Amino acid sequence: MENAExxxxxxxxxGVGATAVMDLWAVLQKRGFGIxxxxxxxxxxxxxHIPSGRVHHxxxxxxxxxxxxxxxxxxxxxxxxxxFAGLLLWVxxxxxxxxxxxxxxxxxxxTTVAAPFLVLQPALGMGFAASRTPxxxxxxxxxxxTHLCFGLGLYLAAEARLLFVGG
Numbered sequence: 001m002e003n004a005e006x007x008x009x010x011x012x013x014x015g016v017g018a019t020a021v022m023d024l025w026a027v028l029q030k031r032g033f034g035i036x037x038x039x040x041x042x043x044x045x046x047x048x049h050i051p052s053g054r055v056h057h058x059x060x061x062x063x064x065x066x067x068x069x070x071x072x073x074x075x076x077x078x079x080x081x082x083x084f085a086g087l088l089l090w091v092x093x094x095x096x097x098x099x100x101x102x103x104x105x106x107x108x109x110x111t112t113v114a115a116p117f118l119v120l121q122p123a124l125g126m127g128f129a130a131s132r133t134p135x136x137x138x139x140x141x142x143x144x145x146t147h148l149c150f151g152l153g154l155y156l157a158a159e160a161r162l163l164f165v166g167g
Contacts, residue, residue, distance in 0.1 A: 003094065010097040010161070011086035017157025018150050019081030025149040035142065044073030046123055060124040081150070084112050088154055100158035109151015113143050 026037035046057065048066030057063050066072070088108040089097060096104060117129040117140070126132050130139035 015082030015085030018153030021153025040073035041070040044069030105155035106151040113147040
């Protein structure tokens with residue numbers, strides 16, 4: 001039980017930190033280059049429609065808003081980051097959190113791009129791997145870089161955890 005608690009605690013710290021790094025990257029892209037990021041309100045809208053049986057939307061912008069969609073979307077965004085950090089710890093072990101290495105973090109980061117390509121983008125009406133967006137290749141490249149940034153964030157958050165909390 002103690003090991004499960006340690007994994008959950010480390011996944012939470014590392015996942016929240018990595019997601020925050022990814023969000024900082026999105027802010028830099030928007031302010032520095034005018035590149036908009038995903039509006040997590042739309043993720044909340046999508047999630048809010050699932051209980052009524054609506055999993056796929058032709059255009060999430062046309063779907064009726066749901067109560068609390070912004071908070072729901074942001075909460076899901078960070079919960080998914082924690083889950084992906086848990087995936088890293090499941091594959092590489094809790095030992096990775098005590099001696100983080102960059103390659104495993106980047107591997108997990110780039111692997112997680114499957115989630116938007118295969119689940120989120122199709123469900124929001126953007127098509128498989130953003131195929132129904134105005135500039136699919138640009139959207140794909142942005143997703144890959146964003147998830148690589150998340151991977152870098154996994155590493156940086158694990159190193160920060162060591163610095164502030166210890167081994």
